[in-house]
Amino acid sequence: MRLRDMLAPIGHFFYPPICPGCEGAVGRGGGLCPGCWSDLAFIERPFCEILCLPFETDHGPGAVSPAAMAEPPAFGRLRAAVIHRDLGARLVSLLKYGDRTDLAPLMAGWMARAGADLLAEAELVVPVPLHRGRLFRRRFNQSADLARRVAGAAGLAYRPLILARVKATRPQVGLGGAARRRNLQGAFAVAKGRRAEIEGRRILLVDDVFTTGTTVSSAAAVLRRAGAAGVDVLTFSRVAQAGA
Template sequence: MAADGSIERSYRIWQRIQTAIKVVYPPRCIGCGEMTESDFGLCGPCWRDTPFIGGLVCASCGVPLPGEDDGDRVECDDCMRQPPPWSEGRGTLLYAGKARALVLALKHGDRTELARPAARWMAQAGRSLFRSDMLIAPVPLHWSRLLKRRYNQSALLAQHLGKTVGLPVCPDLLLRSRRTPALEGKTAAERTETLRDAITVHPRRADRLPGRPVLLVDDVMTSGATLAACARACRAAGADDISVLVLARVAKDA
């Protein structure tokens, strides 16, 4: 009984501390800063302005498609014409409006706290991808960019995603062996050529790949060239099934 009473008193003290924290630091919307009901959430207006991907999507790259989801596998024209080097892909948000602002804040604005709620959204969007023995790995940054930025936003997403879904994460599974120029404005073919042989498997992590499914995580997918380079590196090292999950997907007609 004494132990039970001690636990109850500790719980009441914890509740008072949490209440005091909420009074001093009330929960605020991660999109606009207005007060909201819960930590790391969006207020009503920001939620409505954030374009979550739903309905029918390409099974390979996650881009939204016209029509209704009837459970059958459907692919976009691009993926049918040139299948990506992975089996399944999903996106969480359309890279537009409020979603684009959130991604840029995470990527360039030191808003690392955004990775936690973003990973929860990704866990929901990618729920059909997860396998019990799957290894999660982020798209790597070159060391010079990592030094300048101080963190890899894709690695933050991967770490929080792994905690959310209960899967192991290998943050340095992949290495970007040379610094590549920015891909913005390049065609899909130019992106692929730029990334040729630029991403490799870390030699000390290669033993984790043979026969194992891998989930590659990135913040944004445009043409998919970076994820394709990562998938080929994993495949060459013996990985089994490869899937991709991104926070935001650039619409192909954007």
């Protein structure tokens, strides 16, 4: 038996595991209590194969939503673990702004399950980067933490430095579609000397939340122009409706 396993009961005595949703006691660390589990809206099929928008009825294999047909994204497919509301939204906020990095393994595990079909085809896992100024203020990139864990679970190459955020943009919250696109013009670039790693490879781009898709579409377009064979997107959560 490993020393860590031997000491685990002692650690649980002094620091009993708690639910990350309500902070109530749970049987083991890294899990949710039954009440919080029921508060998560996991995304399951049937859904749009491009935008991961849940369908009320099953339209058959490969069904695509009107939103995806009206405005095809720069990426190939999106997968997300949960709908961005209630506890799903709170977990993202806790990870991003509350220094709850302990939530990353749990969230990344759900992401790996939701994106299993994308991971099976991906060759590189790349996180959506933060500008160095925001990274300095926030101290860590939550998307990079999630991407690293997803890549490790799938046995894929993790490449956090391929894509750079070269322009400091204002927060996207509250901006309309056109304003979001203007805000992100020229925001991303392939890092110097890294283009050869992209050419002909299938890339899985990882972010924490999908709202309108402007951020991941901008990043995906840069990767595609650099020669990526394909770019798919995996996030922890997505809003319930396209364009929300």
